[in-house]
């Protein structure tokens with residue numbers, strides 16, 4: 001049974017998509033079967049993996065509204081044990097569309113993923129920068145949430161809101177005997193030369209204790225360039241520091257989950 005991890009933070013530009021793409025690729029490189037769901041209408045994950053809008057048949061939006069089968073919608077990413085369910089801007093209307101159906105809207109994504117869970121070791125969901133319907137339904141579909149936090153001034157700001165949301169989803173899920181845990185807080189875009197940056201790392205570790213991953217993603221040009229070529233940094237620059245950091249993150253996650261059946 002695959003583990004479903006939502007990559008979420010309502011703050012924009014903190015590294016959700018970069019984490020989703022490169023963590024998925026790193027887990028895949030470690031012989032895990034991985035599915036990445038692009039659940040952000042900006043479709044950055046879809047384009048970062050070289051999938052063009054023109055070539056899309058099925059999307060996560062069609063899957064959720066019932067117009068496409070989830071198994072048939074997973075697109076294989078070349079040369080990797082990685083599949084992706086892509087998206088388009090159409091996903092932004094999903095909330096309105098599902099509200100007009102009879103189904104319990106928050107659980108539709110969960111129900112769809114249920115059909116494919118056995119086919120993968122990890123299923124990652126890249127969430128949009130909001131705490132609206134998309135992120136909420138992703139949290140209702142997940143076993144855990146990974147929170148990327150950009151290493152900058154006021155990093156902790158806004159996290160309380162996210163954690164409150166996670167707690168209320170946990171309560172909802174409990175009623176149905178489901179659980180949502182916090183996979184961890186991932187510090188991203190640390191400028192290693194910045195004293196202020198290390199101070200923020202210190203503050204985040206003090207605040208979240210063991211909840212912070214040991215791996216810290218530093219700023220790296222290769223990370224920024226890789227999406228232009230439609231490949232993860234692990235393929236674009238396999239020997240780069242960034243590539244090693246995402247592998248180290250993948251190892252941490254595999255280790256953290258070793259006691260659970262994934």
Ligand SMILES: Nc1ncnc2c1ncn2[C@@H]1O[C@H](COP(=O)(O)OP(=O)(O)OP(=O)(O)O)[C@@H](O)[C@H]1O
Pocket residue numbers: 011012013014015016017018019040042044127128129188189217218219220221223224225
């Ligand atoms: N380690 C890094 N070093 C340098 N640049 C980075 C790094 N990680 C991410 N970036 C850049 O920061 C920007 C934001 O990253 P990303 O798109 O992953 O954030 P996001 O949280 O998904 O954004 P959004 O909220 O809009 O979905 C991108 O231009 C990305 O290339």
Ligand SMILES: [Mg+2]
Pocket residue numbers: 016017018040042044127128
């Ligand atoms: Mg994004």
